[in-house]
Amino acid sequence: MNMMEIKNFSFTYAKASKPSLKNINLPIKKNQITALIGPSGCGKSTLLRSLNRIHDLYPGNKYEGEILLYNPQTNEYENILELKKENEFINLRQRVGMIFQKPTPFPMSIFDNVAYGLRLNGIKNKSELETRVEEALKGAALWNEVKDRLKASAMGLSGGQQQRLCIARAVALKPEILLFDEPTSALDPISTGAIEQLVAELKKDVTIAIVTHNMQQASRLSDYTAFMYMGELIEYNKTEKIFLNPDEKLTEDYITGRFG
Amino acid sequence: MSGKLFKNFSFFSATISLILLIAIFTTLYYYASDAINTFGFWDFITGTQWEAGEDDEGGIFGGAIPIVGSLLTTAIAMIIALPLALGIAIFLTEIAHEKLIKPVSIAIELLAAIPSIIYGMWGLFYLAPLVQKYFGGAGIGLFSAGVVLAIMIIPFIASITKDAMNTTPNVLKESAYAMGATKFEVIKDVVIPYAKTGIIGSIILALGRALGETMAVAFLLGSVMKFPKNLFDTTTSIPVILANTFSEAEDLELSALFYLALILFALSFIIISLAKFYFLRNKEER
Ligand SMILES: Nc1ncnc2c1ncn2[C@@H]1O[C@H](COP(=O)(O)OP(=O)(O)OP(=O)(O)O)[C@@H](O)[C@H]1O
Numbered sequence A: 001m002n003m004m005e006i007k008n009f010s011f012t013y014a015k016a017s018k019p020s021l022k023n024i025n026l027p028i029k030k031n032q033i034t035a036l037i038g039p040s041g042c043g044k045s046t047l048l049r050s051l052n053r054i055h056d057l058y059p060g061n062k063y064e065g066e067i068l069l070y071n072p073q074t075n076e077y078e079n080i081l082e083l084k085k086e087n088e089f090i091n092l093r094q095r096v097g098m099i100f101q102k103p104t105p106f107p108m109s110i111f112d113n114v115a116y117g118l119r120l121n122g123i124k125n126k127s128e129l130e131t132r133v134e135e136a137l138k139g140a141a142l143w144n145e146v147k148d149r150l151k152a153s154a155m156g157l158s159g160g161q162q163q164r165l166c167i168a169r170a171v172a173l174k175p176e177i178l179l180f181d182e183p184t185s186a187l188d189p190i191s192t193g194a195i196e197q198l199v200a201e202l203k204k205d206v207t208i209a210i211v212t213h214n215m216q217q218a219s220r221l222s223d224y225t226a227f228m229y230m231g232e233l234i235e236y237n238k239t240e241k242i243f244l245n246p247d248e249k250l251t252e253d254y255i256t257g258r259f260g
Numbered sequence B: 001m002s003g004k005l006f007k008n009f010s011f012f013s014a015t016i017s018l019i020l021l022i023a024i025f026t027t028l029y030y031y032a033s034d035a036i037n038t039f040g041f042w043d044f045i046t047g048t049q050w051e052a053g054e055d056d057e058g059g060i061f062g063g064a065i066p067i068v069g070s071l072l073t074t075a076i077a078m079i080i081a082l083p084l085a086l087g088i089a090i091f092l093t094e095i096a097h098e099k100l101i102k103p104v105s106i107a108i109e110l111l112a113a114i115p116s117i118i119y120g121m122w123g124l125f126y127l128a129p130l131v132q133k134y135f136g137g138a139g140i141g142l143f144s145a146g147v148v149l150a151i152m153i154i155p156f157i158a159s160i161t162k163d164a165m166n167t168t169p170n171v172l173k174e175s176a177y178a179m180g181a182t183k184f185e186v187i188k189d190v191v192i193p194y195a196k197t198g199i200i201g202s203i204i205l206a207l208g209r210a211l212g213e214t215m216a217v218a219f220l221l222g223s224v225m226k227f228p229k230n231l232f233d234t235t236t237s238i239p240v241i242l243a244n245t246f247s248e249a250e251d252l253e254l255s256a257l258f259y260l261a262l263i264l265f266a267l268s269f270i271i272i273s274l275a276k277f278y279f280l281r282n283k284e285e286r
């Protein structure tokens, strides 16, 4: 089943003369991990950032085509490119969470970081907040390391812990989809391993799309892989197929490290 | 060779400024010592009389009124300036359209460059009649002086706060938006906490500026040696009494004026040191 369907999608930045994404068609399958790979500047981040409309913080960008998001409540797909009102964006971003390349803890305590989205959602009850924060921290495999210093500033955590905190913060909202933009490229190998394991476990509850430059990571972690090149989707298939026997010469060249 | 020359020169300049600072302090202390010996510290800052003796011999001098006047005008100015300056800074960093940011920022920096006597004149000829019309009283007084001071320090606080807010990394704001925060929530929960040390630094610098301001306030405070009865009443402040009384004062009164100057110097010095402390800490955190 597809959680998202990207159809004939093109994207042009406000001041750009040419589109950065051209006619993309791509499904994001439910409870699966979809990896986006391709050389620098091919449009991976641009595509990912379209899926929660975070581009709209900056005016003047142009979307064409459709991005359909499955709504489990109504059993229907809605085109997120049609959203206009602030509360519609808020709702979308709570359903489609995002983790960035660099850890971005807020300048507040560990507890408040994780409780942040819940409080925005209007949850004030202290014991409910405590349970949901604990649940999220456990879900992000961080609970044991921070349970004695929940009131301490999140800035004091290590980079890898901060990134897991950001995942906990997103997971706390119980999103349907999580978008990861190179979540481990700023981390050491051990933290990277921890995050990869975490992402693999999250898959049973959420649908995941992940951008990565690391071919091993993509092949270890993902179920489906999309290869992009110069704003176009070159090939999309099951990860084994892409890595073992790609249809396109370009894909093969990239995967075997002949360019990029 | 020229490197060495430059090093010597900058060392020389740095030393000069330190010597100047100490020299000013010593001079103030030297001339104030008569008053310090006569009234002590506590009696001087709580004393409300300012009366020269017969033939300018002796007399009783207490600094309470100008000290309170200084603190009150500064407090009123801060209460008015702070929300407005924060509003301007938020508008310029988070809300204003790109095309508006440059001209408004420049206008604000120009406002900061206007000599204070011009603010004083504007206050006397425009603001005071307006205050009189709407609130009664003499027009001049605590409130008018506070407003003019506020207008003077707003650009100051606004531009430093704006710069501090601009240092908030985009990804940090984006990650709050990505959790479904509204613009208001992002400003309140991310931008302001992130810029906090910078904002506090700007406030303290503005405090120092407001405390020492003479010209803008001299016209508007009334310079009468009495406590104000209400917000619109006249009173005096340390810089104002210095500017108005200095040329005629002799002996003990002159010494008492130096004592007041010393107190103002100490107040400003403490405030500026605090500001520096905050700025340094701000840098270390980045
Ligand atoms: N704000 C912007 N305005 C205009 N063009 C942009 C903007 N951001 C990115 N681009 C352009 O869009 C194209 C795609 O960029 P994008 O950041 O999506 O690439 P990417 O695949 O994520 O690269 P990387 O692997 O280096 O992160 C690039 O050509 C880039 O120059």
Ligand SMILES: [Mg+2]
Binding pocket: A044, A045, A046, A181
């Ligand atoms: Mg990218």
